[in-house]
Amino acid sequence: MVKMFIESLKNLTTKPVTIGYPHTPSPSPKDYRGTIYYQEDLCIFCDLCEDVCPPGAILFEVTNFEENIREYSYNPYLCIYCHACVDVCPKADEGCLVQAETRLKPLGREETLPKDIKLGYFMDRVTTPKHLDSQWDEFEDRCEESREGHDEFKAEKKRKKKEEMAAKKKLEAEVKAKEDAALENDVSKSENNPEEKVDETAKDKPKE
Amino acid sequence: MGNKITVTFGSQHIAIPEPVSFVFETENEMITKVDVDVGYVHRGIEQAAVTKFKFNNVQFLLARVCGFCSITHAGAYIHGVEKLLGVETNKRIDYLRLIVTELDRMHSHLLANGHVAEVCGYENLFMQSVKYRENATEILEAITGNRVQYDYYQIGGVSRDLSAEHIEMIDVKLKELRVNVLKLRDFFDTDYTFGLKTKGVGTVTYEMAKAYNTAGSIARASGLRMDARNEFDFLPYEEVGYKLQTRTEGDVWARCMVRFDEVINSIDMCLYAVNNLPEGEIKVKSKGKPKGETFIRVEAPRGECFYYIKGNGTKIMERVRIRVPTYANIPVLRELFVGSQYSDAQAIVLSFDPCLSCTAR
């Protein structure tokens, strides 16, 4: 009691330890675990980061099925800044996925929406901060669908390709056969084989 | 009826930041009955650890079982996984882990004591505790990149190394902290009104502590020589000068004092570890998927944290069981209230430093 009394009086006469933030800056220390930045050109789309991210703050949405273009989306408000994605990224050393020391501004009025292209893939699509959460939900569903769609698309494409190939082969074979027939007159040898192969591959692929 | 006053204490109450509710029935402020609800924070982490998360990112989830001992939860899990994977860590890793664990203990203990002072109506003491605690959190922020959620443990190692400047900074700050903690301890020790409020209040006797299998500073304040650091070799504590701290009073005040003694011991350990840091890699390569089961005990700031881990050779764990210190201390806490004053109830609760977020998981 008495000691604290003296300490109180002493504190009264000395300068407070309060830092002046936000009027004076208070920078994060080196290697502070801040926002994740992404460089699309370096990415090899291995999906490892999406896989490891505990809250699912990184998502890839397939935007173009034909060309297999995936778009990286990152939700900095869901991210727990755990650094796991950077650890796992094979291209992290080159700067594909970097954890910055700076942190994001809080999301409040619309003007303060972060518009940084590099990180705000998701945020850019949001017009009002309200319902950001539910939008992310929708977005998650969409990503899921797109992934499924992409898988289907891929399988479909493969099957088609295979079919085409098979047809082509068949055609070729026919031509060849004709030629051969013309040459050797042996028709019944290789008619059903290519088709069976296509079926098998079509069954296997989407399962992966 | 009539003279009974039912006081709800929580779930939203200024004295306990966590949601937990005590329903006290009081007569002239004396508590005659108490109901406890500790289930507000139940999120289903044990299930999530065996469904949603793969074994190599479960530690991020477990770190968020509780912010105060994020390091111990992740640590316990990783010790277990390393055992299942057969990874042998080197000394440097152990030392680095130890430093962060002990720093975590320091900041946690200082805040816990400060909070006891706060609910005793001793705002200034709380402020002083928080003021000095900043040293520990600043160190932690510098070496792990966050003030609370360190995510420092990784399977086979730690996420960052200590540089020379870090070591220098830690050394300076810890020495400063040591002086300040001694000063703070002196305040707690000699303050008359604080003593009135805390001495002889909420006493857990040695017998009670034993019978209820209490853990952590509650057990040690009652004279029970019980510390996972002493009983389980998860980190090289003996090398760095660990000493078991006990008191015999068992009251609120003794719990604060034990925490201060532990903080000082932790500072000494950290200083030693920082200055005698062995050389080596900070990460050992690990391979394979965990298979088998193991039991892990580690000492979290609040006491012993126990993990049971079972893997089945896949990416997903088979079972993760968490038993946390508060979980062990809740039964004795419930017994303490009846017969004490309502005005002391807050101090009793906070002196247990209850962590509902790990109790309910």
Added chain:
Amino acid sequence: MNDLRAKSPWITHYNTGGCNGCDIEILAALGPKFDIERFGMLNRGNPKQSDILLVTGPVTLRCRDVLRRVWLEMPEPKVVVAMGSCTHGGGVFRHLYHTENGIDGIVPVDVWIPGCTPRIEAIIDGLIEGVEIWKNKTKEKEYMVGHSEKLLEKIGVLND
């Protein structure tokens, strides 16, 4: 007048089941180094006298109604500041069986503070942001025009 008002935001803090990390930082923010009382902020702990509801955590099922009641007990104008990734979609606790995936569906949020755990500077930024929004709010209750009693009763605020 609104500028004067903006200098006195009082806070009620409620943890809806987070990991405490955020709450530790709130305590630290009250401490001498950051001292949010500089901005007139007091931790009142009493929703009836508060202007800012500072929520942390992913909203467990059991906390959900409590959060609603606390929010309803705050008189307008008020703002809700959601702190940490938990509050946004549940953070690391997203899609667990006992959480509500963040507070967005429970009470209307004005400010989100990113981070797990956010830095104290971020808390201060978030609170200041909240105050900026709060400044322009009025006494009007935009929500639930005309059926307040009923709704209150349903939610259990009119208990007894």
Added chain:
Amino acid sequence: MEALIVLSIVLPLILGAIIVFAKNDILTSLLTWMMLPVMSILAFMIYAADLPIYVDTPHVLHWIITLFDFGLLAYFLYLGAKRKSMLVSVLSLVQFILLVTVIWVLPESSTANIYVDKLTAMMYLLVAIVGVPIAIYSIKYMDFDEKDKHLFVGLVVAFLGVMNFAVSANNIEWFFAVFETTTLFSVIFIGFRGDKEAVDNSTLALWMNQIGGVAILLALLIMIKDFGVYHFTDLLIIDKETMSMAAFGFLSLAALIKGAQLPFHKWLLGAMVAPTPVSAILHSATMVKIAPFLLLRISPIIEGTLLAKLLILTTGFVFVAAAIFALTQDNLKRILAYSTISLLGLMMLAASVGTPTAVAVSIMLIIFHGFAKGFLFIEAGVLEKVFKIKYLQEMNMLLEKAPLTLLFIFFAFLNMTFIPFGVFVGKWLMIEEASGLLSQGSSVLLIALVAIGGVFLSVLYMKVLGVTIKHHRFTDIQVQKQPKTFLFVAIWFYLWLLALTIFIAPFAGDFVAQISNSLTGETTPIHADGLSLVVGESTLYFWQILGALLLLAFIHIAPLKFKFKNVDQMHPYNCGEVYTRQAGTYDFLFLKKYEGIANMIAITLFMLVVVLGGQLL
């Protein structure tokens, strides 16, 4: 004038007898209602007359009264035998022997046996204005499932006559007779319901009061032996310097017992088993008021003596202790009883101090306490009968159940402690007076006792008020129907208290100060300056009186009348939970364990009063 005095003593007795024997509802009501104007006018006329008046009585009356005494004692003996109470029998026998001795040694005296001065006239007024409405009230009260209505009302009415007689007796032997008669009445009242508890309590009251009787007889004996006089007026003219205090020691003891001072408070608490009008009448205008009256009668004699100092100590102690123990009670009537005990302590304290202002304080307290307590007990009876509420904890939400009764209770309680009401003025004057005494070197303890006791009483009342108002809900308030008689009596008291409070300055400055002047023979430094009350150098301005009245009026009428429009309503903060919870009050039961100690101290003080104060050593 003599005739009026006799009338005001005899009329109630006769009317009481008629009521008892006629057993007719209409007659009962008629006679009782009639008594209100008659008695008031009688009392006013007597007060306005040229006082003091000595009434000479025929010698035969003396013998009748003596005979009556013996009859009474015989009855008590019979009661003792019937109820198998050794104490009662022994005390009756002792009294019997003492009485025989007294009559044996009683010298002739030419002094008139009935003496009416301003104090007596004031008591008449009190009996008329406070006592009669209670009798009226009891008619209606007894309609609620009680038996023997007429007997009860008759007794109450007759009791008023006995009280009038008691305050006019000059002859101490007569005074003994009335004293014992009041005891008899209280025994009958307390045992009225006839069940075991009632009988036990009445026996308790009997033997306790009999000790008082014994004390009076002893005093009488000593008086006759020492001075050879046995009239109050004769005592006053004896030279104070040479006087032995033994007789007054015993008289004070009788007063202390009648005034239910600790440890003899049990009988007054036991009186709670009787129908509520009994409590109302015992506490307000009659019975216990004999105690301060007796002390006021002898206060000029004992002023400044060791006896007075010891009395101050004793009553001051009771003032504080009873106020503290009142905090532990949960029965409204018991709380009121404790507060009466406590305030009686203050009245007797003031009477023992004996300076003009102190005497004025005592009178002031007698009057205002009479009004307020009568009012409170009446409302307690209403609560009990109409709303079936007896205990403090049942008084929750009185605002919804009984708004009007709450209003009255609230007002009466405010009267008991708050500025600017009479009891407060008494307390304030006492502190002022005590501070004045202080500089002359009197005891510091006196002031501390008054201050502390007053604070405890305030806290007690605030607690009770708080409990009555507790747990109010959102609902609109509907005023409930009450029997008209109850309403009339309540409004009667309300208006009297209000009027007396607004005109407290003239009332205190003219009425009370005059009585005090006449008693002490000095000028009392209290006078009215317009409507402001001036005491020595201090002034209670009228704007303060009015301001306080308005504030308090608002506070106690607000629950009924005041509504905020367009304001959101929200349930109390409950930590965000929806638990139903009980909210009682503190009962301070842990204080109970000190009650034994307090009784021990009180007994010691009693001994000291008699032994040291009476200079028996």
Added chain:
Amino acid sequence: MINPELIMHEVTLENIKQTLLDWYDVDTHHYITVNAIDNGENLTFDWIFSEYEVKNVIHVFRAENIAYKSNIPSMMDVYPGAWVSEWDLADMFNLNMENAHRGMFLEPEAPTGPLLKESYSGK
């Protein structure tokens, strides 16, 4: 790497209480917790203890092949603080636990027995 020395005791549900009553010594043994593991068809129960100031020793009382709906005895007679862990398990595995109050952690709308394999493996 940690190296706990496990001391396994095989018990059954019938004899666990008696075994513990005989074995448990309040001065030397520290009750840690009770654990249940879902093996897919049945449960395994572990009662786990440590010893004061003895290094790296963990006692495990293991009861295997427990059917889901068995009546599990409460150990509150042996050590009074057992209730938290027991009620917790009762909630999480939807057990018939002696004396257990249900709903300590789970809200009514939450899934029952969330740690049972059938509850989370999507069947």
Added chain:
Amino acid sequence: MMGLLLTLFSPIIGGFIYGVERVVKARMQSRQGPPVLQPFYDFVKLMQKRPMMVHSFHASMGIMYFISTWFAMAVLMMGNDLLIAIFFHVISVLALTIGAFSVRSSYSIMGAMRELMHVVSYEPVVILLAVSLYLVTGSFDIAKILTSDITPIFSLPLVFISFLGVMPMLLHKSPFDIAEAHQEIVGGPDIEYSGPFYEAVYTARWIEYVYVYFIVFLFGGSNYFLGTFLVVFSFIFINAVDNSTARLDYKKMLKFAWFILIPLSMLNIFFVVVGAN
């Protein structure tokens, strides 16, 4: 005239004192603290909040608390009797406790009971203070006390000390902020007030500051310089005590007041009396 002005401006003066106090308190905790005008910002804020109440009676009691405190202030400043001013203060306590009792909240009811315990603790000491001032200056009249040539502090040091002891009770400061006890009963009697109604209670507390410090000022007698010094001294002292003590419970408060402060005051009075004779 001066009295009237002081009364009218007492909320403002009190708010200013409170503002300074918050800064001093923060500095004692080595914090920077709010701006000095913070109480007035709070005032504006509370006025602009949407009014919300539990029920009309409770809300009106909040306002009555404010009015009666202000009235007590007026009596202190303009009346002449210190004792009466002290008793007027009880009316404001009545309004506060009755209001607190009227709501169905255990915090509020406990707060009200504790408030009553505060009264039991401080009131005797305050009355003894008035009496002792009378004793040395010969009057209860405030004007006379302020013009008497005797400086009360010199003959009443123990009374002053015991008043320093009850000041934390009057102002709800640690170690005797028992009725408010934020961490236990979240503000006690104030808990259910919000918005403009809370503002009434909040402002009434400021007036209490003026009330209490004015009583301190009386100890300076006609030496106004000394009076001001005493006010400043007690201000710093009370705040330092506030910052260096834990909250006790109501039984300890009662014991402290009854077995230390009251005897202390009585002792002082006794000495004065003995010295005078």
